[in-house]
Amino acid sequence: MAKEENKAMPESMKDVEASFKELVDLDVKTSTETRVEDLTKDASTSMYKNMENIRNFEENAKRYFAAGEIPGFVHLYAGEEAIAAGVCAHLSDDDFITSTHRGHGHCVAKGGDLNGMMAEIFGRSDGLGKGKGGSMHIADIDKGILGANGMVGGGFGLATGAAMRNKYKKNGKVVVCFFGDGAANEGVFHECLNMAAIWDLPIIFVNENNFYAEATPQWYASASNTIAERAAAYSMPGVRVNGKDIVAVHDIAGKAIERARNGEGPTLIECVTYRMYGHFEGDEQSYKAQSGEEKEWAEVDPLDVFREYTIENGLMTEEELDEIREQSKKDIEAAVSYAKESPEPSPESLYKDVFAD
Amino acid sequence: MAKEENKAMPESMKDVEASFKELVDLDVKTSTETRVEDLTKDASTSMYKNMENIRNFEENAKRYFAAGEIPGFVHLYAGEEAIAAGVCAHLSDDDFITSTHRGHGHCVAKGGDLNGMMAEIFGRSDGLGKGKGGSMHIADIDKGILGANGMVGGGFGLATGAAMRNKYKKNGKVVVCFFGDGAANEGVFHECLNMAAIWDLPIIFVNENNFYAEATPQWYASASNTIAERAAAYSMPGVRVNGKDIVAVHDIAGKAIERARNGEGPTLIECVTYRMYGHFEGDEQSYKAQSGEEKEWAEVDPLDVFREYTIENGLMTEEELDEIREQSKKDIEAAVSYAKESPEPSPESLYKDVFAD
Amino acid sequence: MSNDKLFMNAINEALDQAMEKDENVILLGEDIAGGADVSHLEEENKESWGGVFGVTAGLMPKYGRERVIDTPLSEMGYMSSAVGMAATGLRPVPELMFNDFIGFSFDAILGQASKMRYMFGGKAKIPMTVRTMHGAGVNAAAQHSGSYYGIFGSIPGVKVVVPATPYDAKGLMLSAIEEDNVVIFSEDKTLYGSKGDVPDDYYTIPIGEADVKREGEHLTIVTIGKMLFVGLDVAETLEKDNVSVEVIDLRTVAPWDQETVIQSVKKTGRLIVIDEANPHNNTATDIASVVTDRAFDYLDGPIKCVCAPNTPVPFATNLEQLYIPNKEKVLNEADEIIFDLKA
Amino acid sequence: MSNDKLFMNAINEALDQAMEKDENVILLGEDIAGGADVSHLEEENKESWGGVFGVTAGLMPKYGRERVIDTPLSEMGYMSSAVGMAATGLRPVPELMFNDFIGFSFDAILGQASKMRYMFGGKAKIPMTVRTMHGAGVNAAAQHSGSYYGIFGSIPGVKVVVPATPYDAKGLMLSAIEEDNVVIFSEDKTLYGSKGDVPDDYYTIPIGEADVKREGEHLTIVTIGKMLFVGLDVAETLEKDNVSVEVIDLRTVAPWDQETVIQSVKKTGRLIVIDEANPHNNTATDIASVVTDRAFDYLDGPIKCVCAPNTPVPFATNLEQLYIPNKEKVLNEADEIIFDLKA
């Protein structure tokens, strides 16, 4: 789907209730109100900047993967920016997140160094992982990023453990565990949501329901219509929100994070979204719908949605938005140059970093 | 708890609703009606016979374990007879069950050979497993017993696979997966209930909620009040029933098994019960309540409950019941003699049965 | 008739012929068809992926979704379900997409499938073939590039097959599916595009038999999977020094073919084993220890194991290439035991 | 001061002193305290089990439930949570009740803990000590009696400790908890009741150092865990034939102490390794292959590995005793390499 086709939210999707109903019957609480008063100009600016950085990071990852300069598996976050950017807006460096195989967006939004990230996916020595991890293993623990994770479901335990640590330290810090609709069918989802609930852990499970796990639809693989309703099995609040609408995501996430910081326990937030590209680069996507509501979702560009919103609500002007976009393009291009100029890892580095001593 | 203390159902437990409410708030469908017309004299007779066989099998296992003649870990089913006997009454040899570490009761009720079972737990060559499996691995595939299982949660997948096979073969056969309250916190519970639901498999998940997993209470380890309510996360019917009342268990199980045979999909049945003895022989049980409703549950003997019921409803006379009891004692004693006379396995057998050829 | 086929097509052909022959053969795994319940695909009986690398493409359209089952992301659930299917009479062929995912489903093999027959006194059969994928070389990094067939090989009750050529892949797959036991069939993802002669007909290659891919007099090189080509390359090179190398493709790593290997070592007196697994407690060291024990008096020098280093698999291309055993490393090790032979 | 203590008490004392010393040390596992949320126990700050065999008894009452955490039956969940705790600065000591349950939690070790530091370019530390239990001998049958420390030992990034004496158990446990890496601390359930001299004070024994438990000239026997006592027994017996045996207790099976073992073999020229693991791809074969490679010219005979047979662990007492390596089996193997020595 070429980028110019992208639209802002279609009418049908403005009323979240309605559009979700068409998608699947919805029987969980849904956020519709978007509390403008919460959104300052600064907050909007940094959220939009993060969305642009993610989008531009991914567009460049796509380009250089196609050019053969980025090796391995690359899973792009484009189209889902509103989730990472909306949630992480509430976090500081010492709140933790766990990410997924589709992790670039989470890492950018959580403050991962753009140069270090780009160098990592190029496999260079100045990468955050010295070129030894690559796209699926970007991490920056000082920034609270416990790592992208190549194991679907690998983040649940890491996040739960980090939350146990925060609870023990009584430090008021929270953990956000990002995971996909497919990951919700892994047993460790069940084990960790149960543990988080019985111990009232300061953790937010943020589900990114983008309709598919690889080529397998969520409506086929999940016996529950929604991911959010599974929260009930853990006496945990479950909320479903329009993941293309950063204002809605930011709103719900804020409430859940507040609860967690106050020791009121975990929340499961399902963000419905859609990826702009394939499961990974090279995916022909024959499974994607060519018409109907799924197609509508596919065509929504969360950046356009937010641009429209900020302008309508007088938070930012088109000029300001364009300026951020241009700056972001420059920053990402700089990251690409940084990556390209970075040397490949030294042969000795193969044998290093196995053990701490 | 000495056996003579056992009571039939206390008044408070006659109304299941009420008693469950005291146990934990109940917000799932519960069976209260016990449909007498369904219970023929023959059915009652064989169900009672199974309960007696299980009880006597366990009393002897207890005795000979204490005497040092039965080695290893022994988890007794005494006190939970109504569940295995009530559910298996609906099954034939070519319906399958998967059992647990507390498996003697399931195997007896499903028609496992008493001599072969007893010889197995004594570790003799005439045991169902030639003495190589022992108490936690009693199996008899020709009788539809896919095995006791030393891995908590080990039965979920085996049962789900057997149900996939039945569905593929369109043979109208069902599978019953017995599992404990602790097992319900294993991830594979989630994975298998989800798969069973999306594929409408002919399987019944029978949970034996005996308040504890080893020394850990269900109310501590499970974020949900009940196990049954978790069924909702899989769009599966979830039912909670008094597991000390074989008539109620038999009734509910019958409906669920009927649904499964008709291709209407899986059901989760939670049977609340209580074990008469420790987690395993040697357990001091300091965690058990010495008063209150838990103690009431502990003191209910499901055999006495059924005796009372059959007499009240004119299904059997006290004499008939006693006769069955006496016969059962004889049969189990015969099984013990059989086991004791059976030789220990031959040294060569150590190396056999690793591969089929 | 027979002709050149891709390694992945040889596997696909074996699965196809096994399914054709026996309706009890059922495939299951994640996106082995793909697009389940997607209306526009269902209408045309189309799959979407046919496996992440297309190895199972075409089988769903031919045999339908009841025999080519897309599973949810539930490795423990569907792998142990496969054990239940096998114990009740089917011949499931579950796919564990990457062998690295065994961390999510190990009990199906370690706790259940490998032990049931023994624990039940011989009364159960578990005819199950687990297709999985190992190996470095495509920058898939540490969680998608491991070679864990040696871990499976350490488990009593499990047979492990690692084919190196399209011909062996087809014949071994058909044997594996005919087996009444658990077989781990581990495919090297970098071999899928390799070509070789593969008869169109149904044929089997016995599990447990190694194959002498090249005969020689002075040095035996035993290889596992893709390492065969490193071994053959080394043999070519050493031939120039008049060192004649016998290259044995192990094919089955558990139980591996002790007779063929020991016979060769008794002839050559020298052995190198090439195994892409990490260096400790692997198949190479197992072979070295058994051969030292059983053929000690025939050995003219130490047995050399050339394996991956004791590190996870790195992402960067240059490091990953350094990680995989290669010709240079083998030649270095060889020097120590053949210096006396070189003219 | 020091005195005779039970093996299990030595471990308990180590855990106690580690918790005393560092508030970041947290224990978690199934019923390591027991009776969580049981009112009559909570009121008196009592635990119920203190672990299935009582190894952790007394620690909850002393340190409270926030540091001695009873988990639900969720091995993957709490084992991988321990990894998350370690990555964020705690020193968790999760207990995997029986090592056989690794089938439910393997990814925590294989996919996450062992690889994070490497994948992240050295930016993560995982100071985690997994307590687990292995070994046959109590009729616990195939799913509760395996010895899988060799599987852990094959994974890069993991250290594996298997103590044989109370003294070593305490010192090694304290070192393990001080380590900034993943350590698998595997306890033989049949040793808990054994006694030995254990200093009351805090002391450590370096991980990676084997211990020569008996010096000798003619034959080296390397043992793992409980097999030490088989080795010592054999040594006693052979002494009568004037065969002097050196017995080395490996203590750490990964990375194992190559220098100590090779030094000994260079002196004796003969090696037997006793390992209760199944015979293939295990620590014994690893040792045999490394020693053959590094000390080939010093070997007077083949290296013998005495291991469990290639079968699951049987239930019946007579079979189980036959399964475990014993003195007779070792003496049989020894005959082949020491016949020339016997007077």
Ligand SMILES: Cc1ncc(C[n+]2csc(CCOP(=O)(O)OP(=O)(O)O)c2C)c(N)n1
């Ligand atoms: C344990 C495990 N199983 C399978 C895979 C292969 N795999 C990688 S991504 C993916 C789909 C994940 O879907 P979802 O959780 O919805 O995330 P999305 O890709 O849609 O963002 C699968 C099956 C894996 N990496 N790890």
Ligand SMILES: Cc1ncc(C[n+]2csc(CCOP(=O)(O)OP(=O)(O)O)c2C)c(N)n1
């Ligand atoms: C995978 C696994 N984890 C832990 C254990 C140890 N264990 C054996 S029985 C048991 C408790 C099981 O509780 P529940 O499922 O409620 O069954 P119950 O014993 O109450 O019948 C535990 C923790 C095991 N055998 N397998």
Ligand SMILES: [Mg+2]
């Ligand atoms: Mg998805």
Ligand SMILES: [Mg+2]
């Ligand atoms: Mg229980």
